Amino acid sequence: MSFVSPVTIQKVSGESLIETPDLLAVEEPLEIRLGFGPTDDRQQRSVSVTMRTPGEETGRNDEELALGFLFTEGIIHKSTDVISCRHCVQDAQKTGNVIRVELQPEVDIDWSRLTRNTFTSSSCGLCGKATIEAVTSLTAGPVTSDFAVTPEILYALPERVRIMQSTFAYTGGIHAAALFDATGKVPLIREDIGRHNALDKLIGATFWQNGLPLTQFGVFLSGRIGVELVQKSWMAGIPLLAAVGAPSSLAVQMAKEAGITLIGFVRDHRFNVYSEGHRAWG
Template sequence: MSLVAPATVWKVSGESRTEAPDLVAVEEPLEIRLGFGPANDRQQRPVSVTMRTPGHDEELAMGFLFTEGIIQQRTDIVSCRHCVQDSQKEGNVLRVELHPSVVVDWARLERNTFTSSSCGLCGKATIEAVMALTPGPIQADFSVKPTTLHALPGRVRETQRAFAYTGGLHAAALFDADGKLLLIREDIGRHNALDKLIGAAFWQNWLPLSQFGVFLSGRIGVELVQKSWLAGVPFLAAVGAPSSLAVQMAQEAGMTLAGFVRDERFNLYSEPERVDEQVVREISAT
């Protein structure tokens, strides 16, 4: 399924206007439905609708369900497939069949809508809600060199073919201590790209991701820290800036948070010891 779609644009430069063909990122809704309950009394219920770029939909669903605390392991899923009901929804409805032993706490799920930065009183409650789903602060022997982080934006950009055409897709990449990229997923939504990445790792039994870092192509909101924490990620880096609540949650998680990773520089907001201090000192001295 294509990540891009053709479009006609009128390019304006100074006083002139020129018609030209162009490409834009595809955006379509995905409805995630759950099949659940005992074998003799199966039920179906929609759990989420998200605007996403089609592709890796199963991974998106699994990443979402894992970071919402609905599934914990591969055996919790019996099947994951697209539903075809009518031509209007073809390919945009995904049904995930849960194992009969999986009990869905619908009341908790409905309460677990993490508030945005527009709420000035919800920070502590948001963090406490996430902590209730995690085993606590991340303990991981993972560190990187500054040069490894400096190289990540370029390496990730080289793999983003759809971004090169449209400039409209976010990326989430999984990297090891040497900066090797193991997985990369793209989507028009930042949180969807990360859900796809976590879903892919979930399906390969890589969780928790205690020996890896995640690199994001945009800014860092609290929901991205939350998802990374639940996946056990010790190091989260991004091209953009983090929000205040993202920094606060990263500190509670024991996660290293690096922002503005571009142009041979970056800022560390928490757990700076995971960046090789001796190398940093040597760079600073030159």
């Protein structure tokens, strides 16, 4: 399965029009199914369908996306909760677009965390306080970390990440979530057409390698910062979240509650700090 799709476009510049080949980012649904229950009574349930960029041919990014989603929703807590995570091959109509996560028999699932839709719906009717309280109940409290960076490191991140975005280089229509350390090194980057999916992939990749919590790393995002991205970062123990775009008011409110440094408009040798600014002056 390819992450880009070829098309022919009409390119208009001034008074000229030419037909030329182009590439688009592929967008397809991924259904996440859970296998759960005692050994003698295994059950299966579909828990989410998200529009995503399929990623590499091996489908590894889909595994990371599924695991990151389940971790940040509080369904799984450690890699040993998972027996396996692989694409379903029985459903010929959805080849490559269904992934099943088999959980250990003793894993107790709180289904209400997946049904109340607390974090993803902007029209759920919950006030900001209720949203933050819901996330707080899943965490160990505010993020504590001595992680810090210099402004120069933050200034360099947009270009450094852009160069590493392989899919963006082909299409120009994809988001990135990049992990960076206190020296500005970027050891891991994930891309997707959805901002939240890119971060889920990043968190899922570190979850599978027992790398959580990410208290000694920051995350750089290529778009704006919504509250769901702060929630996922809080769950993963990320102390600093920076982005090219702007944060929402609730994202700032949650970042302050979480003790996360929130930085927006990182571009053109400048940025804005919205919370916990001491980590941006390392």
